[in-house]
Amino acid sequence: MSTEKSLILVKPDGVQCGHIGHVISRIENRRYEIKALKMVNATEEQLRQHYSQLVDKPYYADIEKFMTSGPIVAIIAEGNEIIDTFRKMAGPTNPSEAMAGTIRGDFARAWGPGPIKNVVHSSDSVESAEKEIKIWFPERINTEN
């Protein structure tokens, strides 16, 4: 048993299409605990930190444009092995590959021009979660609680 925190973002497409509640329900139905939650407008600096492995990719400008196209909801959720499990619950990065029953399979618009719009982000490791919680919740002094 390994209790972990994950940083989950409801991306601008998820907010605009009315899926905040759906994402929260998926978290709560799985009996994960929501430790913090807020709506924010992402800054370019936050995104450069969050997507530091992708800033050199040709599609980074698309990511930035998409992620600043509207508010996002940032959530810290905690639970047993939440990191791997929630990524399975979200489905693959490309929503056209995501099965029904996953968040992206159920709520993302699978095809269309422009950047991949896939409703949610969630941390991919304990280290990423710690880094991402600091980016999106800098006001939290003690991330242990």
Ligand SMILES: Nc1ncnc2c1ncn2[C@@H]1O[C@H](COP(=O)(O)OP(=O)(O)OP(=O)(O)O)[C@@H](O)[C@H]1O
């Ligand atoms: N080939 C691509 N073309 C356009 N956008 C992409 C591409 N690959 C990834 N992205 C965008 O960059 C984001 C981060 O990609 P990453 O490979 O980290 O996938 P992920 O971990 O499933 O997504 P996220 O980090 O947002 O949860 C994706 O969610 C998507 O919006």
